[in-house]
Amino acid sequence: MLLIGCHECDAVVEEPMVPDGGSAICVRCGGTLFRRQRQTVEITLALSISAAILFIVANIYPFLGFELQGQVAQTTLRSGVSALWGQGRYAVSGLVFLTTMLAPAAQITVLVFVLAPIHFEWPNRGAIQAFRWLERVRAWSMMEVFLIGILVALVKLSDMADIVPGLALWAFALLIPVLAGAFAFLDAEVVWRKLESTR
Amino acid sequence: MTASSMPGRMSAGMPGGLDHAQCHTCNLVMSIPTEASGRRLGCSRCGSVVHRRKPNSLTRTWALLIAAAICYVPANVYPIMAVTSFGTTQADTILSGVVYLFVHGMWPLALIVFVASIVVPVLKLVGLTILVISVQKRSQWRPRERARLYRIVDIVGRWSMVDVYVVTILVALVHLGSLASVQAQIGSFFFGAVVVFTLLAAESFDPRLIWDLIEDDDE
Numbered sequence: 001m002l003l004i005g006c007h008e009c010d011a012v013v014e015e016p017m018v019p020d021g022g023s024a025i026c027v028r029c030g031g032t033l034f035r036r037q038r039q040t041v042e043i044t045l046a047l048s049i050s051a052a053i054l055f056i057v058a059n060i061y062p063f064l065g066f067e068l069q070g071q072v073a074q075t076t077l078r079s080g081v082s083a084l085w086g087q088g089r090y091a092v093s094g095l096v097f098l099t100t101m102l103a104p105a106a107q108i109t110v111l112v113f114v115l116a117p118i119h120f121e122w123p124n125r126g127a128i129q130a131f132r133w134l135e136r137v138r139a140w141s142m143m144e145v146f147l148i149g150i151l152v153a154l155v156k157l158s159d160m161a162d163i164v165p166g167l168a169l170w171a172f173a174l175l176i177p178v179l180a181g182a183f184a185f186l187d188a189e190v191v192w193r194k195l196e197s198t199r
Numbered sequence: 200m201t202a203s204s205m206p207g208r209m210s211a212g213m214p215g216g217l218d219h220a221q222c223h224t225c226n227l228v229m230s231i232p233t234e235a236s237g238r239r240l241g242c243s244r245c246g247s248v249v250h251r252r253k254p255n256s257l258t259r260t261w262a263l264l265i266a267a268a269i270c271y272v273p274a275n276v277y278p279i280m281a282v283t284s285f286g287t288t289q290a291d292t293i294l295s296g297v298v299y300l301f302v303h304g305m306w307p308l309a310l311i312v313f314v315a316s317i318v319v320p321v322l323k324l325v326g327l328t329i330l331v332i333s334v335q336k337r338s339q340w341r342p343r344e345r346a347r348l349y350r351i352v353d354i355v356g357r358w359s360m361v362d363v364y365v366v367t368i369l370v371a372l373v374h375l376g377s378l379a380s381v382q383a384q385i386g387s388f389f390f391g392a393v394v395v396f397t398l399l400a401a402e403s404f405d406p407r408l409i410w411d412l413i414e415d416d417d418e
Contacts, residue, residue: 005221005228008346009410012219012228029346029410034226066372068379073372080371087370089383092391096367099360132224132245139402142357145315149364152312155305156296156369160284160379192225196244 004189006031040187041118041194047182048111051175055108058171059101063150065164066157076168077101103141104179110134111182118194128195131188138183144176220251252405259403260331267396268324270389277386280366284379292386293317293362315358323359323397326352327404334408342413349406356401359394363387 002015008031018024024033037043062074075083077100084093114131117124150169157163220231222242231240231249240249278290291299293316300309326348333345369381 003219003228005219005226007221007223007226008350008406009342010221010407011410028343029406030343031346031350064368064372068375071375071378073374075368075371080367083371083374084367084383087383089388092363092366092383092387095391095395096363100364128245132247135224139357139398142360145357145360146364148311148315148358149361149368152300152308152361152365153368153372155300155303155308156365157372159303160373189226192227192244 004033006033034189035184035187037185037187037190040185040190041115043185044111044182045115045119047178047185048108048115051179051182052108052112054171054175054178055104058168058175061168061171062166063168063172064154065166066161067164068161074166099140099142100146103137104143106137107134107141108179110137111186114191114195118191118198123198131191131195134188143172143179147172147176218251220249222247222249223253252407252411253403256403256405256408257331257335260327260400263396263400263403264324264327264331267393267400270392270396271320271324274386274389274393277389278384279362279386279390280369280384281382282369282373283377283381286377290384293390296362296365312361315361319355319359320393320397323352323356323401327397327400330404330406330409337412339413342409345409346406349401349404349409353401356394356398359390359397363391363394 003012004015005012006026006029009026009029011026011028013027013033016024018034018036020036020038023035025031026033059077062076062079065072065074081093081097081101084096110130110133114124114127114134116122117127150172154163154165218231219228220240221228222245224247225242225245227242227244229243229249231251241247242249275293278292279296281288281290283289297309297313297316300312330345330349330352333340366381366383366387370383373379373381
């Protein structure tokens, strides 16, 4: 018998049998105890690698172009952060850098770094340490919010100038469901047990 | 799907001076000595420091909430950006940005921005204050609803970043001198501060405190 706890209200229950894809809900507070996923390592790893490729594309190419009276300006993630920095908004610039570049890069890296060695049965000494950081980093990764920000900016500018969507915009639009899928298929309890057994 | 067995509570001491604690990081449930004051216990699975409850949860949450409430005023009063086009400059506050979208008939987007920039920050400030006060007053009132309130605050919190991103994108995209340019203003700093402080406040609050005073006979 294995005890599991609800991380919201601290009820302790014996681990219930849950079919693949099903969730266990706490009887006391209604919080989700866990979601059981079959092949969690393989599916999450595949989605994480896709996310990594999309993230690189989203960072290299411009996501919006702006055309006014023959003058053209384009913006990438990096140019947004540096433009704010250039106007002396260092804290805001840092916050945007953290939430749209550093944290998403870190969470994708951690997923691949932890899951690939489990799947291929490579030794990986830093895996436990890295996986500990995942949830904390994830809270600060806000790509999906940034996508809504792009849409709002697009509408605001549309009556001022011609707006040209860039390649990175499509990469963003794909990245968000792919990354959400990676976490939906991630069964952290299974990963922790595998990490524990290989230690 | 619900767990079939009746829930026990970790706060109830076990015989032999042992208590249960759950690792905040990897969710492993383990037995710890009841009298563990002053000693740091490490999780046997992931190595994180284990506490029964987040340390100084209420004090930290209060401090961050007060900081967020202070920043909330200048965040809404001062403009977050100034838009210059064809020689005229117009300052935009959080509220005027929402009004702009409504006036231009962009209803779905206006609604998203209204919720993200105005409803969510207020919900976070008020919701967390209610939660902290209810725990401090040792309230037994509707724990399930309060637990749900915490989950909502925790999930929606990040969406108030939308306005910070809009400013970032406009500043980066529109820099054609007097023809068209956008300057980030001090309001964006305070608004960003509100978002960060409320996110940290939500993380500092330990929702298990809601349940510590609840009798289990309602199940």
